[in-house]
Amino acid sequence: MRILLVEDDPSLGEGMRVALHREGYTVDWLRNGSDALAALDSDAFSALILDLGLPDMDGLEVLALLRRRHTLPVVVLTARDALVDRLRGLDGGADDYVLKPFDLAELLARLRVVTRRGEGRRCAQLQLGALVIDEARHAVTWQGQAISLGRREFALLLELARHAGQVIPRSRLESLLYGWDEDVESNALEVHVHHLRKKLDRSLIVTLRGIGYRLEVPA
Amino acid sequence: MRILLVEDDPSLGEGMRVALHREGYTVDWLRNGSDALAALDSDAFSALILDLGLPDMDGLEVLALLRRRHTLPVVVLTARDALVDRLRGLDGGADDYVLKPFDLAELLARLRVVTRRGEGRRCAQLQLGALVIDEARHAVTWQGQAISLGRREFALLLELARHAGQVIPRSRLESLLYGWDEDVESNALEVHVHHLRKKLDRSLIVTLRGIGYRLEVPA
DNA sequence: GTCTTGGCTTAAGGAAGACTTAACATCGGC
């Protein structure tokens, strides 16, 4: 994990560099804001530790400029204790805040908190050839075209798509649309299938006479 | 946005409840750890504010149990000033902590920081095409024009915007505006949606019949 | 070939859900 440390105080910076290095981080230590911004363009860092009191420019300014391009985790260091400044820092895009003087252990803890996110962002998108089903958006795309489906149609297609290539018995599809108990002795299911075929493609859903339906997986 | 507040001190808790409510949050206030854990199973909250000094169990224990199941943003409140305790809190899974006594504005700022992290967003300003939402200032801009929204309207829009492009089920929006207990058997939600559409744009919020709503992301 | 069975197609009717509007309640600031 590579960290960019921006701090103009030599002894404090050195102490942090050593401590971070000891923790296993790779550290790039810069002393001013413009160098920092240039370095951040390289896009190689996992986090930024930023002192607000820099010789050339205000740390908050660095932060604002950074935020136009990156979403890098940022921990801000500051000597200012005024509440207003702290709030400005937080709302301005810092992920966390440490007041000087601080204990190194605390800085490290906050760094851990800030960097340990970003995993587990799964996109629940089901793709089968020209058919894309986005469950989160409740949206369906066919050959790049957005298709609008009713609730039942969507549920039906989703179930078929989840087991694409497998036969789903009629009974299961019916109990999916309606509760197990409430029986619909009509052809509602077939009508929905019909609509799906019309909106998508005729050959996408295959009928197994007397058994059920199957979604054709693309070749 | 719905917050679970866990705090045993009556007056402090009440103060926070009022302040949070005024910000537009829906607040569920519980006084002990076991109730909190039970409530957290419902999965309806956007964040947790947790006092570490609880009557029945240690707050850190609550945190540890919570972390086995959820990745909910957590802000910890503590009277303890010992560094060790703070670190234990952070490494134990808290996203941030506030030392008592604290200023409410700071708590709110930290809450904002913590809740917007899940979306990979770093800045207090959320921009979606012509729509700009300033979370800290409670201000909304549409095509450069400032729009004035009520608390509920703002909360609703914010929630939709945070998950822009995704369907938010009605049930979630309802429990977000009103707690579980106070059930609204009326169409308040729809009325708010109506007002938002009127103030912004008709096509911005898409209805998914029988499911929920979705904020359309700009092309 | 024709009969039967199950599926397809179509259109109409109905009902659930959403929209709109306005009046009524509630909250917060002065």
Place this chain on the structure above:
DNA sequence: GCCGATGTTAAGTCTTCCTTAAGCCAAGAC
């Protein structure tokens, strides 16, 4: 405690989706 702003309730209208039903078609059995 009053007033304005904000939220909620309620009623009527509208719309979309779902179901129903009736006739047609295709496949397999005889």
